Structure formats: C-alpha cells, structure tokens
Amino acid sequence: MKKARISHISLICLVLISLIFVSCQSQAPEQAQTIKGFKAFDAKAKEILSQMTLDEKIGQMTQPEQDKVLGNEGDMQKYFIGSVLSGGDSDPIKDNSLIEWTNLYDRVQEEALKTRLKIPALYGIDAVHGHSNVLGAVMFPHNIALGCTRDPELVERIGRITAKEMRATGIHWTFAPAVTVPQDIRWGRTYEGFSEDPEIVKTLGKAMVMGLQGTDLSDPLSVVACAKHYAGDGGTEATKAPRPGFPGGDVTRMWLDQGDTKVDEATLRRIHLPGYVTAIEAGVGTIMPSYSTWNGERCSGSKRLLTEILKEELGFDGFLISDYNAIRQINPMNLKESIMISINAGMDMAMEPGGYREFFDILKALVEEGSVPIARIDDAVTRILRVKLAMGLMDDTKTHKADRSLHNAFGSPEHRAVAREAVRKSLVLLKNDNKVLPLSKTSARIHVAGKSADNIGNQCGGWTIRWQGQTGEVTPGGTTVLSAVKAAVSNETEVTHSIDGTGAEGAALGIAVVGELPYAEGVGDREDLSLDEGDVATINNMKKAGIPVVVIVISGRPMIVNDILPQADALVAAFLPGTEGQGITDVLFGDFSPTGKLSYSWPRSNAELPMNINMPTEKYNPLFPIGYGLSY
Numbered sequence: 001m002k003k004a005r006i007s008h009i010s011l012i013c014l015v016l017i018s019l020i021f022v023s024c025q026s027q028a029p030e031q032a033q034t035i036k037g038f039k040a041f042d043a044k045a046k047e048i049l050s051q052m053t054l055d056e057k058i059g060q061m062t063q064p065e066q067d068k069v070l071g072n073e074g075d076m077q078k079y080f081i082g083s084v085l086s087g088g089d090s091d092p093i094k095d096n097s098l099i100e101w102t103n104l105y106d107r108v109q110e111e112a113l114k115t116r117l118k119i120p121a122l123y124g125i126d127a128v129h130g131h132s133n134v135l136g137a138v139m140f141p142h143n144i145a146l147g148c149t150r151d152p153e154l155v156e157r158i159g160r161i162t163a164k165e166m167r168a169t170g171i172h173w174t175f176a177p178a179v180t181v182p183q184d185i186r187w188g189r190t191y192e193g194f195s196e197d198p199e200i201v202k203t204l205g206k207a208m209v210m211g212l213q214g215t216d217l218s219d220p221l222s223v224v225a226c227a228k229h230y231a232g233d234g235g236t237e238a239t240k241a242p243r244p245g246f247p248g249g250d251v252t253r254m255w256l257d258q259g260d261t262k263v264d265e266a267t268l269r270r271i272h273l274p275g276y277v278t279a280i281e282a283g284v285g286t287i288m289p290s291y292s293t294w295n296g297e298r299c300s301g302s303k304r305l306l307t308e309i310l311k312e313e314l315g316f317d318g319f320l321i322s323d324y325n326a327i328r329q330i331n332p333m334n335l336k337e338s339i340m341i342s343i344n345a346g347m348d349m350a351m352e353p354g355g356y357r358e359f360f361d362i363l364k365a366l367v368e369e370g371s372v373p374i375a376r377i378d379d380a381v382t383r384i385l386r387v388k389l390a391m392g393l394m395d396d397t398k399t400h401k402a403d404r405s406l407h408n409a410f411g412s413p414e415h416r417a418v419a420r421e422a423v424r425k426s427l428v429l430l431k432n433d434n435k436v437l438p439l440s441k442t443s444a445r446i447h448v449a450g451k452s453a454d455n456i457g458n459q460c461g462g463w464t465i466r467w468q469g470q471t472g473e474v475t476p477g478g479t480t481v482l483s484a485v486k487a488a489v490s491n492e493t494e495v496t497h498s499i500d501g502t503g504a505e506g507a508a509l510g511i512a513v514v515g516e517l518p519y520a521e522g523v524g525d526r527e528d529l530s531l532d533e534g535d536v537a538t539i540n541n542m543k544k545a546g547i548p549v550v551v552i553v554i555s556g557r558p559m560i561v562n563d564i565l566p567q568a569d570a571l572v573a574a575f576l577p578g579t580e581g582q583g584i585t586d587v588l589f590g591d592f593s594p595t596g597k598l599s600y601s602w603p604r605s606n607a608e609l610p611m612n613i614n615m616p617t618e619k620y621n622p623l624f625p626i627g628y629g630l631s632y
Contacts, residue, residue, distance in 0.1 A: 038285070038317045038386035044394070045385035048117070049378060056080045056117060057381045058363050061349050063124070063321065064356035065090050066108060076111040076121075079360050082384060083122040084108055086133065086171075087324060087353060088467020088520070096135045096465055098169065098410055102402045105170030109400045120393045120400050122384075124226070124321070127174040128192065128463045129578060130158075130419070131165040136411040136477050138165065139460045139578035140419050143178060143204075144556065145426035147194035147599030148575070148629070152207035154422060159211015161415045163223040168410045170402025172391065173224040174212060175288060175321075179205035179275025182234035184610035185600060187256040188524020191461060191556035191576055193234055195599040196612040197626060198274040206278035213283060218392030220403060227279040229290035229323065231305055232261035232272040236292050238527075238610075246522040247468075254527040258291040258329075268294065271614055277314060285318040285387045289347065291326050301330040301338070306346030319348035319383035326351070327359075336362050340371050348380035411477050416580055423574075423583020428596040429630040431571040436509070436548045438590025438632060443508040445494040446485060447547075449501040450513035450538050452554045454482040461556055461576035462520030469518025478579030481513050481552065488585040500534070501541030510542040511588070514564075515554035515574075528606055530560040543567045552584065558602040561623075573598070590632065597629040 049057070059080025066084040069075050092100035105123055112121035131137040140146075140158050149155070166174060178192040181201050194204045205227065214222035236259030243249035261268070276287065289306060290299040299305055300322055310316045322342065327350055330338035339362050342350070352359040366372040388394055409415065429437065439446070452458040457474035459481070465474050479487070486495045496503060504510050514535035531553075542549045551568040553559055556576055565571065572594075574584055586592045602624035603611050611619070613626050 037283070038383070038390055041386045041389040042382065044389055045382045048119075048385055048394070049381055051117065052381070054364060054367060054377070056115075057377050058360055058367075059115075060119070060381045060384050061363070061377070062356050062360050063349055063351045065353035066104065066123075067093075068354045069356065070107065070111065075357070077114050079356065080115050081112065081121060081356070082119060083124065083349060085124040085351060085353070088126065088463070091133065096133065098134055098136060098407060101134050101169040101171070102404060102407075106401050109170070113400065120388070122173050122224070122388065122393075123171045124173040124175055125166075125171050126176065126463055127162055127166055127171075128176045128178070130162050131169065132460075132464050134165075134169060135465065135475050137475070138411055138415045138419050138580075139464055139475065139478065141422050141426050141578050142191040142461055142556065142576040143194045144191040144599055145575040145577060146204060146422065147200050148428050148596035149422065149425040150200065150597060151425060152203050154425065155204050155207040156211035157418055158422060159208045160214065160221075161418055163212050163214065164221050164406065165410050165415065166223050167221055167403065168406035171223070173226070173286070175226045175228060176212070177205050177208040177225065177227065178229065179227050179279055180229060180234040181271055181275065182600075183271070183612050183614060184236075184238065184256055185557040185603075186238065186254065186526055186529065186609055187234065187236070188519055188526070188556075189233075189257065189521050190600070195626070196601065196614070197599070198271050200599060202274040202278040205275040206282045209279050209282040209284045213285065217285065217390045224285040224387060224391060225279075226286040226288050226321065227276055227284050228288035229292070229299075230276060230287050230310065231290065231299060232263065232268055232294050233290040233292045235261040235263060235272060237262055243522065248523065254525060255522075256525050257522045260293045260296060262295055276310070280314055280316050285390070286321050287316060287318065288321050288323055289326070291323050291329060298330045300326045300347060301341040301345050303345040311346060317383070318387055319380065320346060321349045322347055322351045324351050324353060325355070328355075336366065339363055340366050343372050343380070344376060348383050416477075419578055420580040420583040420586070423577040423580050424586040424592050426575065426577065426596050427584060427587050427594050428573040428598050428628070429570070429594040430573055430602070430624055430628070431565070431568060432630055433569045434548075436550060436569040437588060439509065439550070439588050441488060441493065441589050442490045443493055445496060445507045446489065447496045447498070447504040447507035447510045447542065447545075448482050448485055448513070449498050449504070449510065449542055451499060451534065452481070452515055453497065453511070453513040454480045456480055456579060457518055458515070458554055459576065459581060460578050461518045462524065464518065468520045468523055471517055475579065479581040481511070481581045481584055484581040484585040485511065485588075487582065488589045499538070501538035504542045504545035504547060507545065507547055510545065510547050510549045511552065512539045512542055512549055513552045513554060514538060515559065516556055519556070524556065529557065529603075529609070530606065531564060536563050539564045539567050550588065558598075558600055560603065560606055562605065573602075593632040594629065595631065597627045598624055599626065601626045602628070
C-alpha cells in the first residue's frame with residue numbers, strides 16, 4: 001500500500017513536471033519575441049513621454065537634413081529635433097573624410113543634448129553598400145551582386161563590417177537594406193534589390209538586418225537598419241512623361257521610379273511583402289514607406305499598408321520614417337492635408353530635409369484642432385523612443401560622442417578581404433568558349449581595355465560618395481580591374497592598356513571591361529539597355545587583333561549583349577563589385593572557380609522587357625535564366 005501510494009505520487013509529479021515543461025515550451029517563442037521586440041522598452045518610453053510637451057513630441061517626429069538645421073543656429077533646440085539625416089550629397093562642410101564625418105556627428109549630438117530633456121538624436125544615412133559616403137570606406141558589391149552569391153552568412157558579415165565602419169564616424173542608423181523586388185530591370189534602382197525572386201530577397205534581406213543590428217542594438221558596434229521601400233516599389237509600371245526636378249527630367253522619357261504598382265493585394269503579398277516579413281522577424285528597427293503608389297494610392301498615406309498590415313498584422317513595433325520629402329507628394333497642392341493623411345495612416349517620423357519648420361508648425365496645428373489625435377502622436381513618439389532606448393541612446397552614463405578608436409579598423413585590410421570574397425562569389429560566368437577561362441598567370445602579354453578597366457567609380461556605381469556616384473577616382477583605397485590584373489600575373493607577363501581596345505595586336509589575350517556609368521534613382525531609368533557604341537567598338541577593336549577576348553560587364557542590371565556576344569570568347573557579369581577589383585581576378589586566373597548564379601533574368605532584347613520569373617511561363621524566354629551560372 002505504501003509502495004503504491006509512492007508510485008501514485010511519483011506519477012502525479014511526473015505529470016505535473018511534463019505539463020510545466022510543455023507549458024514552458026509553448027510559451028518560449030512568445031517570450032523570446034517579447035524580449036527581442038521593442039515593446040519591452042515601453043515602460044521607460046512612456047515615462048519619458050509623460051514629461052514631454054506637444055512641441056517636444058513633434059520634434060521627435062521631425063527629421064531635417066543636418067546641414068539645413070545646423071545652418072540655422074538654435075533650431076535643434078527650438079524645434080526639439082530628435083533626428084537628422086545626411087541625404088545623398090549632404091556632407092561635412094570641409095570634406096568627406098573620416099575625421100570630418102566624425103566631427104559632424106559629434107556636433108549634431110552636442111546640439112541635441114542642449115534640449116530640455118537632453119534626448120540624443122538619431123543620425124540616419126544611406127550606407128547601402130558599406131559606409132559609402134565616406135572617403136576610404138570599403139565599398140561592397142551592390143545588392144544585385146550579393147543576390148548572385150545566395151550566401152546569407154556572407155551578407156550578414158558584410159552588415160557587421162558596415163555597422164563597424166559606420167560607428168567609427170558615430171553614425172548609427174542606415175537606410176538599408178532595400179528589400180525591394182524589382183520586376184523591370186529598366187528601373188534605375190534595380191541594383192538596390194537582391195533579386196527579382198522574393199525568396200532570395202527575404203533570405204538575404206533578413207541576413208543584412210541581422211548583420212547591421214547584431215544581437216543587441218545597444219552594442220556599440222551595432223546600427224539600426226531600415227527595410228525599404230514599403231511596399232511594391234519594384235513593381236511600378238513604365239510611363240512616359242517629363243519629370244521636372246530630376247537631371248534630364250524636363251524632357252519626355254520613360255520613367256519607372258516613384259510610379260504606380262498596379263497589382264491586387266494577393267500579388268503584393270506574394271511578391272513584394274516577404275522581405276518585410278523576414279526583416280521584422282530579424283527585429284528591424286525602422287521601415288521606410290515608398291514614394292510609389294499602390295493602385296493609385298501613395299504608400300506614404302495608406303493606412304491599409306502602414307497600420308493594418310504592417311503594424312497590426314505583421315506586428316512591426318519599431319517606427320516608420322518617410323522617404324525624402326515623400327509626404328509632400330500625397331497632395332502636392334495641400335501640404336496640411338498631406339501631413340494629416342500620412343500621420344493618421346501610421347507614419348511616425350517625417351523626413352523633411354529643408355521644410356522641417358513648416359512640417360512642425362502644421363502638425364502642431366493639426367493636433368490642436370483635433371485633425372490628428374494626440375493618441376497617434378503619442379504612439380509615434382513611443383515607437384521612436386523604444387528604438388532609442390533599445391540602442392542605449394538614453395543611457396545618461398554615455399558621452400554620446402563617436403568612438404574614435406574605431407578609426408583604426410576603418411577601411412582595413414580585414415574588411416577589404418570580406419569585400420573581395422563577396423566580389424568573387426558574386427561573379428557570374430555566362431559564357432566560356434573553348435575554356436578560355438581560367439587565364440594563365442604566365443601569358444607573355446595581356447591587353448586590358450574598356451572604359452571601366454581602370455575606373456573605381458564605375459566599379460562602385462551610384463550611392464558612392466555622391467548620390468548619383470561618379471566616374472573616376474571617387475575614393476581612395478580600392479583596386480581597379482587593371483591594377484588587379486597587374487597584381488595577379490607573374491613578373492614576366494606584360495600588361496598593356498587602352499581605353500578603346502586598340503593596340504591589342506601581339507597579345508596572348510584581351511580583357512575588355514565595359515558596361516554602365518554610375519547612376520542612382522530616377523536618372524538611372526532607361527528604356528534601352530544595349531551596351532553603348534563605345535563598348536561595342538572596344539570589343540571589336542580587340543577582336544580584330546585575332547586574340548581571345550574576355551568581356552566583363554560592370555552594370556547595375558543585365559544588359560543587352562547581342563552585339564558583342566559572338567565576339568566574346570568568355571562573358572562575365574560582375575554587376576557593381578565595389579572597390580575590391582582583386583575579387584574579379586581571383587576568378588579570372590583560377591584561384592577560385594566561379595560560383596555566382598544570376599539573381600535576375602538576362603533578356604535577349606529590349607523588346608522582351610519587362611521580363612522576370614513571376615510572369616507567365618509562356619512569355620519567359622531569357623537569354624540566360626535567373627539562377628544561371630557556369631563554373632570551371
């Protein structure tokens with residue numbers, strides 16, 4: 001009887017232990033999400049919020065350009081500015097050096113800490129392929145190239161290095177990654193997207209968020225990421241019209257940028273939303289709604305997109321930042337209405353580069369008249385404070401100055417080695433007749449030609465020092481293809497060079513480096529993706545010498561290569577590799593076999609555009625399909 005009673009008690013204990021274990025297991029994901037999420041900082045955020053005046057709250061929601069607000073002495077304090085940005089060409093006054101960027105960051109925080117509550121400012125910048133506004137930074141391949149690697153671990157490492165180089169200047173918020181899914185490669189922002197395939201985008205976008213933010217945003221080597229541009233910016237339809245305000249925009253031509261994505265909600269969710277789902281899973285702190293429209297409604301003013309889907313359904317608990325002056329596009333004739341619509345739809349912070357005073361005054365009036373509920377203001381500011389608290393910005397023990405000891409690792413060989421790895425893993429071998437590749441390092445003579453053979457600016461593309469990028473010696477510390485070839489071959493090999501491909505007679509082989517010149521949004525929209533006449537002539541000149549020719553295409557998207565394909569014994573897509581040209585020669589000379597697979601479909605002709613894997617199968621007939629890539 002006693003044994004039976006003990007056995008009975010033991011059984012009850014086992015059952016209870018099992019129930020507790022199962023209960024803990026079932027609650028673990030929810031608890032993990034709560035700890036991971038920004039809502040964990042709500043108590044402190046609301047304590048700070050309770051001390052704030054309406055002016056101080058609106059100040060937290062206002063983001064001017066750094067040079068505009070610093071140029072108006074006292075405005076940081078008068079408008080209680082909670083965030084600043086450096087847009088594409090908003091640089092330090094003196095130069096773009098590491099020291100000057102660091103000095104600028106420290107000045108911004110010094111001004112922010114003069115406000116009544118001494119709340120530090122968030123400083124945002126477009127570090128989209130490395131800390132790409134700063135001279136001497138490592139410029140990684142753009143996302144289109146990283147998509148060819150299919151390597152999330154590598155992308156995460158790139159995010160970590162980008163964060164470390166950003167924090168060397170103090171700046172702690174990047175408007176990246178773009179988790180756009182471009183469906184028409186004529187769009188000038190195609191290279192900002194990892195792929196036309198949402199599966200690739202959602203995997204690599206999540207990896208980049210994890211790399212940038214790390215495991216703890218309060219880590220002094222982490223930065224806040226911003227998934228953009230929500231949602232459907234890569235699905236806009238082409239239109240022809242003038243676009244005043246952009247270079248060359250006064251004439252009628254084709255535009256895709258900031259257009260209309262005409263798809264039903266099911267298609268939007270299937271193609272354009274997955275990257276945001278995984279970015280939120282990774283704990284992304286901020287999301288930027290798009291300039292573009294969804295079926296005619298501005299994304300920046302869509303309550304369906306910003307609140308119902310993103311915040312309520314997907315559980316995003318960070319904050320939303322508008323794109324550059326984007327709120328003003330909702331109703332260009334009525335700024336007050338535009339602000340009211342956007343803030344009520346769920347926008348939390350307004351990027352108002354030069355019009356920050358106007359935004360501040362109008363939003364305050366809207367609240368005072370009851371057109372924007374104070375509850376919406378409190379929600380927005382709570383979200384902003386959550387992120388600042390998660391970053392450790394509200395820690396009174398910190399000086400809030402940049403850590404200048406990080407300058408030692410800025411642009412370091414260790415960082416460049418990762419960029420070089422990314423280059424070689426992103427190269428896609430499209431053609432290799434008669435096994436021309438890999439090349440011999442002991443050839444008697446190699447002739448290198450093309451406008452991008454010795455041009456670091458062309459390798460890096462847009463968003464490099466300048467918003468639109470620039471050709472030529474844009475930044476120190478990198479290696480061009482020509483320099484990389486010279487470093488790779490033996491001492492007995494002669495390397496000659498010409499821009500136009502002439503002078504190749506007598507060489508053992510030729511390398512032609514051709515493609516696009518740098519561009520960014522708007523300016524890069526192109527109806528004709530053919531290689532230019534100069535590139536075709538360069539390749540023909542080399543071929544006339546009767547030698548094998550390896551063609552490397554450096555571009556922000558697949559190009560139409562029909563005119564040169566018969567002349568190219570080997571064809572390599574390098575996309576926009578960044579500063580580390582030796583990653584290209586690592587593959588050309590056989591130190592590594594090519595492993596890259598196309599992240600976009602490569603069309604046969606302009607007439608086929610737009611073309612992607614999401615279109616009906618019967619219409620999909622590319623020259624090289626997505627996922628294509630040869631090896632040795």
